[in-house]
Amino acid sequence: MSFIKINSLTSGYSNTVIIRNIDIEVNEGEVLCLLGRNGVGKTTLLKTIMGLLPTLDGECFVMDRKVSGLKPYQIANLRVSYAPQDMGIFPDLSVGKNLKVGYRGSTSNFEEGCEEAFVHFPILKERLTQRAGTLSGGEKKMLILSRCIVNQPRLLILDEITEGVQPSIIDKFSDALNDIKKKGTTILLVEQNVSFAEKVADFYAVMNQGEIVAMDQMGRGSKQKIESYLVI
Numbered sequence: 001m002s003f004i005k006i007n008s009l010t011s012g013y014s015n016t017v018i019i020r021n022i023d024i025e026v027n028e029g030e031v032l033c034l035l036g037r038n039g040v041g042k043t044t045l046l047k048t049i050m051g052l053l054p055t056l057d058g059e060c061f062v063m064d065r066k067v068s069g070l071k072p073y074q075i076a077n078l079r080v081s082y083a084p085q086d087m088g089i090f091p092d093l094s095v096g097k098n099l100k101v102g103y104r105g106s107t108s109n110f111e112e113g114c115e116e117a118f119v120h121f122p123i124l125k126e127r128l129t130q131r132a133g134t135l136s137g138g139e140k141k142m143l144i145l146s147r148c149i150v151n152q153p154r155l156l157i158l159d160e161i162t163e164g165v166q167p168s169i170i171d172k173f174s175d176a177l178n179d180i181k182k183k184g185t186t187i188l189l190v191e192q193n194v195s196f197a198e199k200v201a202d203f204y205a206v207m208n209q210g211e212i213v214a215m216d217q218m219g220r221g222s223k224q225k226i227e228s229y230l231v232i
């Protein structure tokens, strides 16, 4: 069964179409990485899947349930966790409160979810009472990923989690994602970092000008193929 299925999805802002005829299928426990140059519509696609932008045409299913037309909170209630590119952390709240605010309850145990996140990002446990706004850029990214992990999602959607992050922390992210994947979570991520994508993804899709122009299994030779689409 496809865990996420997207058929001929078209979306954009007001009357401007940004992405068109997007077809994607990801099975349970698989990881698909979307790559593409700046401004090709990757974030627009993720926001449309999450119900933050209206679907102009086509449809999206998660676990056979049509999610196009649902509100973002209804989609999140299906145990879909989304880490937006602009992070959306609350700078004046502590790290602990940021984790609590993002916790959706009922589907998992908060303390258990936190411990799962702290295995990968122990520094956050030491910083529980620190204001999130005072964290470093890399720590903020750890916090946004941890806020997703706490909910023990069935589908995890990440928008450029490695952006502006130093290599040693990026390695922690790939370890965390591979661990989450082993537990059966399906992952859809947008990335600019092809080496990171190689480490975590089973499949890749390259977008250009609002369309998917290549899609294949990730493997030997994928990096060169992907990079050939990314040259300006």
Ligand SMILES: Nc1ncnc2c1ncn2[C@@H]1O[C@H](COP(=O)(O)OP(=O)(O)OP(=O)(O)O)[C@@H](O)[C@H]1O
Residues within 6 Å of the ligand: 013, 018, 036, 037, 038, 039, 040, 041, 042, 043, 044, 045, 085
């Ligand atoms: N709120 C908005 N209103 C109008 N146009 C927008 C809005 N947000 C983004 N766009 C436009 O939509 C296009 C796609 O943007 P999007 O953020 O989806 O691209 P992206 O591939 O995620 O880029 P990046 O890698 O730089 O984040 C761009 O031309 C952008 O200017």
